[in-house]
Amino acid sequence: MSAVLDDMDSRPGSTTSLLRTVIGLYLRDAGGWMSAKDIVALMDALGTSGTVTRTALGRLRKKEVVLQETRDGVPGFTLTDGAATMLARGDRRIYNPRSMSLSDPWCLISFSIPETEREKRHQLRRRLHWIGCGTVAAGLWICPDTLRTEVEEILIDLALRDMSTIFVTETPLVGGSLREAAAKWWDLEAVAGLHKDFIREHGAQGHDAVVPEPSGSAVEASPEAFSTYVQCIDRWRIIPYLDPGLPSAFLPEDWPGAEGTALFSRLVAAFAEPSAEFVRSTLSGGVRVS
Template sequence: MSAVLDDMDSRPGSTTSLLRTVIGLYLRDAGGWMSAKDIVNLMEALGTSGTVTRTALGRLRKKDVVLQEARDGVAGFTLTEGAATMLARGDRRIYNPRSMSESDPWCLISFSIPETEREKRHQLRRRLHWIGCGTVAAGLWICPDSLRVEVEEILADLELRAMATIFVTETPLVVGSLRDVASKWWDLDAVAGLHKDFIREHGSGSDQGPDSQVHTGGVVEPSPDAFSTYVQCIDRWRIIPYLDPGLPAAFLPADWPGAEGTALFSRIVATYAEPSAQFVRNTLLATAGAAVS
């Protein structure tokens, strides 16, 4: 899981991040394996050269995201077991953004880890942050109870379960407003910034926004443009559902952009997911046809 988290640090829009997104979206649908040539061809549709793509593939191999595997003498790549599990979890996050109601329970994670386990303590905090937990105090974290299974997985993976206690509770009783404490427990400004960046880059207000590519009648044809639009959308969006805990309205600023960002994402998926997937299928068929001929 640490390799997966390292990959989450890849800057959206970078070659490594875009390649990881392409692999996450389409390698499983291709039967769990894709030739190196197909991967290069798809990345070329995103404006990335074959040389740069192969370098990025090397990075993902080092991060244990993909394994190099030849089939019928053709060089290609498959997912590692850990990456496959991570992508399945990511699918649930990406396509089903969290939205906590006022009555939903909370999960509190209390831990005391000795200095001899300092590195594990650092990893625990880092990984709790990456799944959307907030920091009440150095050894007390909070998240929606819907994340408790992931918290348990992290504690077990780091062999720290015996050093932690998990509480399930109703809305915490605080001094001051819930909005004030939420802004201290989570970096909501940073999360809001991610939503605003996504809206600015992929909204219809931009000349490059997705609406500008929808043909008359609302139909988008399978094309490199459709593929590029969808992959870049997912690449920019995919970290947001991890860092945004989906807090209830009482915890959020009045001008919170989350609902607008989520609605935009859903619209892009509805419009571009299938044309992009068909473009990938056409690309793979073309490669297979060329090999036969």
């Protein structure tokens, strides 16, 4: 699991990140396997050469995201079990961004890890950060209680469950304001920056005018529609992980999260099906992507 989770470090817009996004969007619905030739063709629509794509596939193999598998003499790739689990979780996160109310419960994670296990301690902090947890103190982290199952999985995976205690609590009582506390526990400026970058990069494409009408799509299937959608998902996919979806009482008044989420929803409505149709027309043998 750890190697797969490290793929979160892929810089949005990089070849490895875009390839991971293409695989996450379309390989499962293409029967769980896709030929190397088809992957190269799809990445070509994103402006990436075959040589660069094959190098990126090698990186994803090392990260245990994909496995090389030949079917009927045709070389191709399938997902590892760990990657399939991660992508299913990512689907829920990407298409259903979190949004807490003030009355929702919180999860507190307390741990004391000896210096002999400092590498595991580093991995724990890294992975708690990647799922949207905040740091109250070095050994005390906080997140919405909806993340408790993922926290448990991380602790068990790192064999640190017996060195930690989880508390479920109501809204924490802080000395100052909740906004001041949240700004210390999470790097909200960085998360806001991700939302603003997404809005700046995709705002024109997400205008209401391009949202499909009920009678049909306003966007035709094309390499451009595919490229727009893949780049949208690639840029967006880390935001729902790092953004804990805090109640408004915890957030700055000018928080851009609602605008970013609304824009993402419009883009999905406009480009998801045209992009999938382009993929269907590209895959060899008429493999269907739903």
